[in-house]
Amino acid sequence: MIPDEIEAGRTAGRALLAAGHATGIWAIGGHQTVPATPDGVFAGLERMRGLQEVLRDGGVGLDGVVECDWGAEDGYREVRRLLAEGHRPHALVCSTDRVSFGAYQALAEAGLSVPQDVSVVSFDDQDIAGWLKPALTTVALPHHELGRRAVELILGEEPLGASTHRVPMPLRERESIAPSRPAD
Template identity: 75%
Template sequence: MSERRVTMADVARRAGVSPTTASFALSGRTDMRISDASRERVLEAARELGYRPNVTARSLRTKSTQTIGFVSDRITTTPFAGDVIRGALEAARERDHLLFITEAGGDRAAESSMVHALLDRQVDAVIYASMFTRHITPPKELYGQRVVLLNCLAPGFDAPSVVPDEVEAGRDAARALLAAGHTEGIWSIGGHQAVPATPEGIIAGNERMRGLEEVLRAGGARLDGVVECDWDTRDGYREVAALLAAGHRPRALVCLTDRVSFGAYQALGEAGLSVPGDVSVVSFDDQDIASVLRPALTTLKLPHYQLGRLAVELILGEGPLEAVVHRVPMPLQERASIGTPAEG
């Protein structure tokens, strides 16, 4: 970028040794014999000159750039982004790696071109991430490369996946309700089937519902009803309002995502029902609004940070990557929206 950097040759010259000796002294390798005196002089010279190795030059020879590529469909416009990247960033930093972040916006051609751009720069590995848990087909350029799939699954593609443990989260939601004494009047809002507008619901929704129903059943409880709707605030509001208008009187709502919970809050509020006095609410995701709602929402947190971190830890681990699915726990954020069942 500007004034000439200090090179290893400069260091060698100052230390009065050959570049070869300087190289070995600096890399601290023990398989090549360097006297303590020479090593000291080289290190001293490097310190005095403020020498820093040129990673680009080194990479040309070693093939390792200490760099990871991160390809996602859309890292922004979704709460997913920040924490995943932060987790990946921190894990990478601990291992002296840097991250190339790219976003393809769901465009296959763009995706291929991004992967090419990464491979052209000799990245050591690539993290392929999806904003919602789903099945994907990696771009062909990724076949044969060192890859970890983040928040997505690709059966038949030889790479590990890192995804949230949705089934267990569903179980935990059930356990939280049971623990508070809820066994009747439990409704789920958001459903487990994908509706056209929310394909992202396919995996997360199904698995959450599976865990939820399993534990409720085992605990002698069951769902009074399953309301299918889009995973957004508007639909949450509308469906809960409709539910109440139809004369139902739920004691507990399991909302499949926080946005739906927010809508449910609005509908309950307008109907004069209080949370958790009249109705308990348990939710999933732990988006920003969850802690800011009144009362604060009890929800199962998507472990974004951990997903990002684990993906990097796996990818920078030793040895070949195994095509295993790693399920990361979704911790329960206990706040104020679950109470004991209302009388009546």
């Protein structure tokens, strides 16, 4: 019983495409392939796979992928670095809500507003997502649904096999995505 991380990546990509974003899209956190990533952790790889698939199908590509750990300090540091290098993102896809928190801070320090200047979409729907200003649009980890389905599977009549059950991750649409600017 696992979250459907591939579809979650697609969902994040669709949210940006629906707002008209076609250029200046950056992924912050990336594939989660930094040395600190434990073996068997695949959320980043699957999220990126789904994101890139939907963007490619929409005729759009990422301007870049910034590989980093998934903490607030990492999002802050990497978005600051991105801006200092002269890149001007129009949309950020952050690997977690914690990364988004750091990204929000770096953008604000650079005089950029979410979502007027930069749209942000993220993953996990942690408590911080609703407290950020503006509230963060995020693809939620379905904790309760994962538990419910696992119990149903265990208590069900069907024999348990070695199969993978993917649980959808719903989009929590809040206020961090705006229509792309005409320059897009």
